[in-house]
Amino acid sequence: xxxxxxxxxxxxxxxxxxxxxxxxxxxxxxxxxxxxxxxxxxxxxxxxxxxxxxxxxxxxxxxxxxxxxxxxxxxxxxxxxxxxxxxxxxxxxxxxxxxxxxxxxxxxxxxxxxxxxxxxxxxxxxxxxxxxxxxxxxxxxxxxxxxxxxxxxxxxxxxxxxxxxxxxxxxxxxxxxxxxxxxxxxxxxxxxxxxxxxxxxxxxxxxxxxxxxxxxxxxxxxxxxxxxxxxxxxxxxxxxxxxxxxxxxxxxxxxxxxxxxxxxxxxxxxxxxxxxxxxxxxxxxxxxxxxxxxxxxxxxxxxxxxxxxxxxxxxxxxxxxxxxxxxxxxxxxxxxxxxxxxxxxxxxxxxxxxxxxxxxxxxxxxxxxxxxxxxxxxxxxxxxxxxxxxxx
Amino acid sequence: xxxxxxxxxxxxxxxxxxxxxxxxxxxxxxxxxxxxxxxxxxxxxxxxxxxxxxxxxxxxxxxxxxxxxxxxxxxxxxxxxxxxxxxxxxxx
Numbered sequence: 417x418x419x420x421x422x423x424x425x426x427x428x429x430x431x432x433x434x435x436x437x438x439x440x441x442x443x444x445x446x447x448x449x450x451x452x453x454x455x456x457x458x459x460x461x462x463x464x465x466x467x468x469x470x471x472x473x474x475x476x477x478x479x480x481x482x483x484x485x486x487x488x489x490x491x492x493x494x495x496x497x498x499x500x501x502x503x504x505x506x507x508x509x510x511x512x513x514x515x516x517x518x519x520x521x522x523x524x525x526x527x528x529x530x531x532x533x534x535x536x537x538x539x540x541x542x543x544x545x546x547x548x549x550x551x552x553x554x555x556x557x558x559x560x561x562x563x564x565x566x567x568x569x570x571x572x573x574x575x576x577x578x579x580x581x582x583x584x585x586x587x588x589x590x591x592x593x594x595x596x597x598x599x600x601x602x603x604x605x606x607x608x609x610x611x612x613x614x615x616x617x618x619x620x621x622x623x624x625x626x627x628x629x630x631x632x633x634x635x636x637x638x639x640x641x642x643x644x645x646x647x648x649x650x651x652x653x654x655x656x657x658x659x660x661x662x663x664x665x666x667x668x669x670x671x672x673x674x675x676x677x678x679x680x681x682x683x684x685x686x687x688x689x690x691x692x693x694x695x696x697x698x699x700x701x702x703x704x705x706x707x708x709x710x711x712x713x714x715x716x717x718x719x720x721x722x723x724x725x726x727x728x729x730x731x732x733x734x735x736x737x738x739x740x741x742x743x744x745x746x747x748x749x750x751x752x753x754x755x756x757x758x759x760x761x762x763x764x765x766x767x768x769x770x771x772x773x774x775x776x777x778x779x780x781x782x783x784x785x786x787x788x789x790x791x792x793x794x795x796x797x798x799x800x801x802x803x804x805x806x807x808x
Numbered sequence: 809x810x811x812x813x814x815x816x817x818x819x820x821x822x823x824x825x826x827x828x829x830x831x832x833x834x835x836x837x838x839x840x841x842x843x844x845x846x847x848x849x850x851x852x853x854x855x856x857x858x859x860x861x862x863x864x865x866x867x868x869x870x871x872x873x874x875x876x877x878x879x880x881x882x883x884x885x886x887x888x889x890x891x892x893x894x895x896x897x898x899x900x
Contacts, residue, residue, distance in 0.1 A: 515822045576821070623825035629833065635816035636823045642816070 418602075418662075423595045425556040425588035426451030429495070429521040429581070431595075432563035434459050435603040436519075439490035439610065442470035442481035446500035447533045448585035449523040453495050475500035479507035486516035487624060491567060491610035494518065497585060498525035501539045505546070511578045512547030513640060514625055517570030518578040519563060520548075523589035524685065524736075526772040534773020535585040537684065537737040540713075541746045547640055549579040549647055550714040552684040554670075556593040559583040561664055562711070564598070565654050568607050572650045575643050584686040584736075586773065602661050644715045651712070669720040670709040673699060677706030679788040680725060681781075683734035684713060684747060687770060690781045691734075698785055705785055713747070718754050730763045730788045736770045744801060765797045769804040780805055835862075839882030841897040843875055849894035856886035856895060 423431065429452045433441070441460075443453040460469045470485075472478045475496050486492045496504060501522060511518050524539055526532040540550060551566065553559040559581060566579040583589055616622070628636060648668055655666045672692045674680060681691045688709040695705045708724050708731075710717050725731055735745025742749055748766035755762065767784050770776040784804065791797055825832060843856075850872060857865045857873050864880040865873050875886075887895040 513822060620826075621828050623828045624822065626823060626825055626832070628823050631813055632819065632823060635814070635819045638816035639819070639821060 418596050418598045420594050421597050422592050423556055423560075423597075424451065424590050424592050425559050425583045426521075426523060426590065427455050428556040428560035428593075428595045429563050429583070430455035430459070431597060432560045433493040433519075433521075434465055435598065435600055436493070436564055436567050436607055437491065437604065437609045438465070438467050438493040439612075440468045440470065440482070440485035440492045441494060442472055442478045442485065442492070443494045443496070444472055444475045444478045444500060446475070446497050448525055448535075448589040449495045449497040449500070449521065451589065452521050452523070456493075475503040476507060479504040479511065482518050483507060483511050483514060483516050486511070486518050487514065487616050489610070489612040489615050491571070492516070492518045493520070495521040495523070497523045498527055498533070498539045501543055502527060505543055508543055508546035508548060508578075510625065513636065515576040515643075516578055517567070517576055519566045519570055520578065520580045521559070521563060522580050522582045523585045524582050525585040532772040533585070535587050535686070535736070536771045536773065537582070537735070537746075538771075540580060540582050541737040541739070544714065544746060547577065547644075548714065549575075549577055549644070549712070550582065551579060551711055552582045552713055553588065553711070554686055554688045554709065556583070556588055556591070556595050558711075559588060560595050560597070561658070561662070561666065564603055564607060565658050565666065568654045568657075569647065569650055571610065572654075574646045575650055577640070577643050577647075582685065587686045596664075598662055606657060606661060647712070647715045648717070648719075666711065667720070668710070668712050668717040669724060670711055671724050672707040672709070674706035674708060674724045675727070676704060677728060678704040679730045679732075679785065679792055680706045680708055680728045681732045681734065681784055681788065682708040682710070682721075682725075682747070682751070683736075684710060685736065687734060687736070687776045687781065690776060690778055691784075694778055694781045694785060698782075703785070703789060705788075716750055716754070721751070721754065722758060722760075725762060726760060728762055730765075730792045732765055732767055732784050732788045734767045734769060734776075734784065738768055738771070763791050763795070763797050765791065765799065766801045767804050768801060774805055776805070834878045835881050836878045839880060840899065841882045841884065842877060842880060842900050843882070843884065843886050843895045844898050845873065845875065846894040846896070847872060849892055851892055851894075853891060855889050855891060859885050859889045861885065
């Protein structure tokens with residue numbers, strides 16, 4: 417079953433989209449996402465897929481075309497990063513509020529200025545509240561697996577929301593890794609071709625996206641809240657079904673040795689791989705440490721995170737983005753809000769690091785665990801935010 | 809005050825309107841001036857029907873046009889575009 421292939425993260429995403437029988441791809445190239453759509457374009461040129469590839473003149477148009485295609489009932493994939501995602505920003509809200517189950521691969525990259533093409537999470541965090549489901553992945557395998565599952569989650573009649581699958585630029589997008597690719601027929605069985613329902617049909621005209629005044633707008637937002645709240649139960653069902661044929665187990669949140677851990681590190685994306693390897697090493701030296709890796713950032717996996725951190729004394733939250741002027745980085749803000757009403761005796765501090773592609777090295781990651789162990793000993797956080805790795 | 813409106817569970821998903829042309833909002837009361845057609849002078853060219861930014865001008869069975877005053881916001885484009893100047897904007 418399946419085969420192991422050397423692919424970088426972007427190629428893995430392209431292959432996943434290919435196997436997901438995508439009807440329309442509308443995209444514009446941007447580093448470090450470009451390989452996703454470039455590779456996909458090869459499939460189109462070679463006649464390997466039935467997909468209509470729309471070459472557009474900007475990301476704003478890419479998302480607009482994706483929304484239009486999705487409203488006809490087509491299965492739509494697109495990809496972007498950084499400035500491209502920022503240019504899509506206003507249309508991202510249309511995709512989610514018009515309930516278009518579009519799947520987008522994002523090779524996370526810093527935002528200008530100064531121009532920088534390397535990894536951090538500023539792009540996705542900048543569009544955090546756009547109403548899309550947001551998944552973060554640790555490696556190419558996860559990116560591949562989540563793209564395939566993302567279509568099934570997005571298209572569930574209870575959900576009908578778009579999804580971004582995030583992979584750190586270059587660190588994942590351009591690094592060749594072993595990817596266990598599934599058989600086409602297995603993916604097709606799991607995710608059959610999308611039934612075109614012709615939501616927009618000339619024979620049955622309808623109005624979408626009509627103006628709504630104060631008397632209706634709020635109700636439509638509430639529909640989105642309800643759909644978002646249903647995501648965890650649908651994800652569980654999709655994960656179970658995926659595991660049955662792939663053997664790979666996913667969830668809302670992944671953890672490493674968290675059950676008896678006293679000190680934990682939480683992060684999104686590729687740095688979790690480094691954190692797990694350091695945690696392994698520190699466990700061997702007798703430290704009770706663990707790692708919490710939320711696969712989902714939106715909807716925020718409150719219950720799963722609370723369950724995983726309830727026995728911890730100290731939690732270090734790594735953010736690969738700054739929320740300028742906010743109390744903490746974006747992920748840590750959410751953690752603090754989550755803990756507000758919980759009677760959990762937990763010391764939390766925030767580590768902001770890895771901006772603009774600056775490496776988060778094993779030594780830096782080790783220093784985060786060591787700092788957390790120090791806080792555990794002192795029973796008090798002295799510095800709530802550590803800007804790790806900046807020359808100062 | 810809002811109770812006469814449907815709940816979020818009753819509103820069609822994403823606010824889709826499955827019966828286009830049917831007025832959800834009556835926007836006629838936004839108006840200060842309304843277009844009044846002099847049917848004697850009207851040459852039935854449908855320029856007003858074409859230019860109306862809303863579907864507020866309907867074509868009638870007898871080949872003429874009529875204003876939907878429940879929807880017309882009184883923008884005056886029809887009066888400005890009418891080639892025979894048979895549409896007058898009057899208060900109301």
